[in-house]
Amino acid sequence: MTMIPPAQVVLASASPRRRELLSQVGIAAGICPAAVDETVLPGESAEQHVVRLSQTKARVVAARADVPGRWFIGSDTVVVRDGTILGKPVDAVEAAAMLRCLAGRMHTVISGYAIHDRADGRTISGTVSTRVWIKALTEMEIAAYLASGEPFDKAGAYAIQGIGAFMVPRIEGSYPNVVGLPLCEVLAALEQLGAPPLFS
C-alpha cells in the first residue's frame, strides 16, 4: 500500500491510470488497492457487475481503521462486445483473440464508480458507458502491439491513453471513462458528498 498521509480522497484501486486522471484535475488521492474477487456472478449484467465491484472496493477500504481519509473511490472497468464482457487477458493468446474480436467495429466500455463517505456512511454510485471504434487491424499490428506489453493488464487488451491510441479513430461518450474513471461523474458525486469543489 502506498498511502499519501494527508489525503482526504482515497482511491481503492491499484490503477496508476485512475490516479493519474484524478491528479490531472488537481486531486492528490491516496492509494489503497482493495483485494476483491472480480468474478462475474451468474445472471449479473455488465453494469451490475462494475457497480457492485466499485461499491465493494470503496467500502472494503473505508472499513479499514488503519487507512485515513474521508471519501473512498471504488471503480471497475469492463469492455463489452455483443453482450460479452471482456476483462483483462490472461495471456498473449487471449489478448490477440480480444484484439481480433474488437478490430473493425464498435464496442462499449463500461466503468462503474462508487464514492463512499466515511463521515456519514453514504455511498453514491453509478455506471458510465462509452462507445469505442477500433480500426481494422493487421496481424502484424496485433503481434507488434502484444510485443509492446501494453495489452496485458488492460480490460479488452488495449490502452486508449497509450500506444493503443493508434487504433481508435472515434469514441462516443466520456474519454476518461475509457481510461478507467468517469471523471465528471466522480467529481459531481464527491461534491454531493460534501467534498470541497475542485476550485474552492
Place this chain on the structure above:
Amino acid sequence: MTMIPPAQVVLASASPRRRELLSQVGIAAGICPAAVDETVLPGESAEQHVVRLSQTKARVVAARADVPGRWFIGSDTVVVRDGTILGKPVDAVEAAAMLRCLAGRMHTVISGYAIHDRADGRTISGTVSTRVWIKALTEMEIAAYLASGEPFDKAGAYAIQGIGAFMVPRIEGSYPNVVGLPLCEVLAALEQLGAPPLFS
C-alpha cells in the same frame, strides 16, 4: 528550433501536445515550428482555414534546406461554435468569454492536417471534426480555471488533456483530434506516402 537530427518525420508546429501524441505511438518527430499568419481569410470556412494553414506550415518547413527529414506534418486546430471560429484567447477577458460561450452546450473542434513528402513533393491533407460537450460552469470555476493559466495558449480557452478534463463529460469523434492532431488519419497518410508502418 529544436531539431532531433535523425528524425524522418518533422512536425511543423511548436505544440508540445502534438509532439506528445506522436511520441505516444512511438514516433520521435523532429520539431520545427513554422511562422505562419493565422488570420482567417474573408469567406474562408473553418475547414478551409485549418487545411490551408496545415498545408502552408508543412510546405514552409519542407522548403527549408537546413531542416533534415522526409515527411513534414502541418496541423492547425480551431474551436467552432454556431459557425464562429474561436482561436486562442488574447487575454483573460476573452478567455472567460469563450468559456462562458462554450459552457452547457456542444461545440465542434476541427483539426486540419497535411503531410508533405519531400521525396516526391506530394501532400496529403484533410480535416477531422469532433463534437465536444462542456458542462455548465460556475463563475468560480471559470475564474479558477483562468487562474491555473491553462486556457491562454489553447484554441477555445481549454485543454481537454489537462485540468480542462473536469468540464468535458462527452465527445463524439476522435479524442487526439481535440488535443490537436487526428492521430489515426495522420498515421494513415504517413503510410500512404511511403513511411514505414507503425509496427514494422
